[in-house]
Amino acid sequence: HTPLALAIMATCGSNCCDGDFDKDDVTTRTIESCLPFPLPDEILEDIVPKAKDFALLHGAGMRYKNKYDADTLQFAPFFLLPSGFPRREFERVVKLQPIINILMHKIAHDHEFLRSALEKTIKVDEFTRRLWDIYTTVREEGVAQWISLGMFRCDYFYSVPSQIAQQVEINTVASSFGALAARISLMHRYVLGELRKPELLSHLPENDALAGLCGGMISAWDAYGCPKAVILFVVEDVTYNICDQRFHEYEIRRQRPDIHVIRRSLTQIGQQGHLTSDKRLIITCAPAVSDYESCPAYVVLFRAGYEPGQYHTEAEWEARLTVERSKAIKSPSIQYHLAGTKKVQQEIARPGILKKFLSDSEAKLVSQLFTGLYTLDMSPEGDQAVQMAVENPERFVLKPQREGGGNNVYGEEIRTVLEKIRDSKEREAYILMDRIRPPIQQNYLVRAHQAATLVEVVSELGIFGTILGNAKDIQSSKFAGHMLRTKLSSVNEGGVAAGLGALDSVFLF
Ligand code: ADP
Numbered sequence: 001h002t003p004l005a006l007a008i009m010a011t012c013g014s015n016c017c018d019g020d021f022d023k024d025d026v027t028t029r030t031i032e033s034c035l036p037f038p039l040p041d042e043i044l045e046d047i048v049p050k051a052k053d054f055a056l057l058h059g060a061g062m063r064y065k066n067k068y069d070a071d072t073l074q075f076a077p078f079f080l081l082p083s084g085f086p087r088r089e090f091e092r093v094v095k096l097q098p099i100i101n102i103l104m105h106k107i108a109h110d111h112e113f114l115r116s117a118l119e120k121t122i123k124v125d126e127f128t129r130r131l132w133d134i135y136t137t138v139r140e141e142g143v144a145q146w147i148s149l150g151m152f153r154c155d156y157f158y159s160v161p162s163q164i165a166q167q168v169e170i171n172t173v174a175s176s177f178g179a180l181a182a183r184i185s186l187m188h189r190y191v192l193g194e195l196r197k198p199e200l201l202s203h204l205p206e207n208d209a210l211a212g213l214c215g216g217m218i219s220a221w222d223a224y225g226c227p228k229a230v231i232l233f234v235v236e237d238v239t240y241n242i243c244d245q246r247f248h249e250y251e252i253r254r255q256r257p258d259i260h261v262i263r264r265s266l267t268q269i270g271q272q273g274h275l276t277s278d279k280r281l282i283i284t285c286a287p288a289v290s291d292y293e294s295c296p297a298y299v300v301l302f303r304a305g306y307e308p309g310q311y312h313t314e315a316e317w318e319a320r321l322t323v324e325r326s327k328a329i330k331s332p333s334i335q336y337h338l339a340g341t342k343k344v345q346q347e348i349a350r351p352g353i354l355k356k357f358l359s360d361s362e363a364k365l366v367s368q369l370f371t372g373l374y375t376l377d378m379s380p381e382g383d384q385a386v387q388m389a390v391e392n393p394e395r396f397v398l399k400p401q402r403e404g405g406g407n408n409v410y411g412e413e414i415r416t417v418l419e420k421i422r423d424s425k426e427r428e429a430y431i432l433m434d435r436i437r438p439p440i441q442q443n444y445l446v447r448a449h450q451a452a453t454l455v456e457v458v459s460e461l462g463i464f465g466t467i468l469g470n471a472k473d474i475q476s477s478k479f480a481g482h483m484l485r486t487k488l489s490s491v492n493e494g495g496v497a498a499g500l501g502a503l504d505s506v507f508l509f
Pocket residue numbers: 155168169397399402403404405406407408433434435436437460492493494
């Protein structure tokens with residue numbers, strides 16, 4: 001058995017790089033699985049319950065979305081075996097992550113760039129405008145904390161036509177699944193061991209995402225050097241992805257028993273938070289939390305606050321403003337949050353922009369990761385992009401300024417949406433992107449209460465990075481682990497929580 005090979009290019013000839021291919025053409029490009037599929041029934045009957053137990057006992061879990069029960073966990077949907085990803089491309093994006101961290105840091109601190117990139121967007125996108133208002137308010141009042149902590153996740157597909165990894169997006173807020181990804185990497189090691197395939201383990205890269213991300217928060221805490229301070233996680237009203245979040249808390253405690261983490265929703269921060277005259281953020285704590293009557297929060301991690309639905313009333317916006325006004329080191333700071341918008345990413349991809357922020361050689365390497373990104377503003381350039389999308393909607397993805405999955409528009413619907421808004425400024429709320437065509441492979445999807453099913457899938461690689469610094473000095477910029485999310489090839493977006501996507505790990509070949 002040969003481990004993995006790309007059985008792809010043989011059929012596609014020389015026109016495979018012009019982006020001109022139909023669906024059948026795409027499905028001929030596949031990656032072999034790490035073991036021959038289908039697996040015999042008796043093997044599946046043995047290994048699936050073992051893998052489920054491993055996931056449960058190692059906390060690769062989530063809370064039920066349908067019938068929420070704070071006392072019960074379910075394992076998060078996962079794939080039984082690791083999915084293939086080309087080693088060369090994996091190594092390329094790992095190596096580039098510290099440079100991308102620095103790029104995002106510099107973009108976030110270039111006021112003029114942010115202003116001109118977002119100027120039109122904030123006229124039509126209410127959520128981005130509210131973030132922008134917070135940013136300008138804090139700027140005008142005087143920024144109390146110039147240090148930002150970046151905990152980024154860059155997402156990639158391996159593109160069949162171009163045969164390199166191409167960037168889907170850069171997340172600067174609430175980058176999740178670092179903890180669960182590391183657990184699934186361990187589970188796949190265990191599964192291959194149980195299947196008596198130890199020789200395949202060398203294809204599975206180590207994954208220290210949890211330690212890497214928590215290391216970032218600890219260095220931010222140390223940068224402050226106040227022993228009484230806590231790390232504040234800003235969380236949803238109800239957290240389904242609780243294991244991922246709690247493991248961050250436990251890892252911080254493991255590395256540093258002296259640091260406390262507290263969790264509060266924006267609503268609670270509105271009720272319990274205030275600023276001192278010197279802009280320390282104080283959260284009134286229940287007595288059980290610590291000996292302190294109240295906790296100065298000097299590091300704030302936003303695991304919520306990235307979508308409109310998380311701001312129920314003005315009180316949550318006020319809470320966000322309070323945090324941003326404070327001396328706390330935020331991940332993300334408001335300027336990092338804005339730098340991570342889809343619109344800014346499209347502007348970064350314009351020719352010549354990378355060279356303003358990176359050396360020529362770095363700019364060249366990073367630019368290779370970008371696929372076509374197009375403005376939809378009310379200009380001849382925007383008109384051209386609209387026309388292009390309406391003529392060939394299958395080639396593009398239409399993206400609003402939203403995070404968290406499930407917001408993009410694909411295929412025929414692009415035409416419908418654009419035809420409705422092509423003559424209105426509303427279209428400036430979106431960007432257009434070339435649709436990346438990842439290779440299809442097979443894997444067994446394992447979900448609670450369901451038989452494992454062999455399905456056709458595509459995988460999206462996430463690379464974590466951390467950075468700490470102010471506008472002038474960057475203290476550190478690091479690669480901080482990876483994750484793989486795999487979804488059915490037939491769906492446009494595959495959220496893990498929605499059950500269409502699932503956790504996975506990388507099999508390098
Ligand atoms: P979000 O911030 O909501 O996660 P993304 O840009 O990551 O937004 O888009 C969500 C999902 O849509 C991705 O995980 C991917 O599955 C799909 N997607 C986004 N951009 C592209 C693209 N250019 N080509 C193919 N699929 C894409």
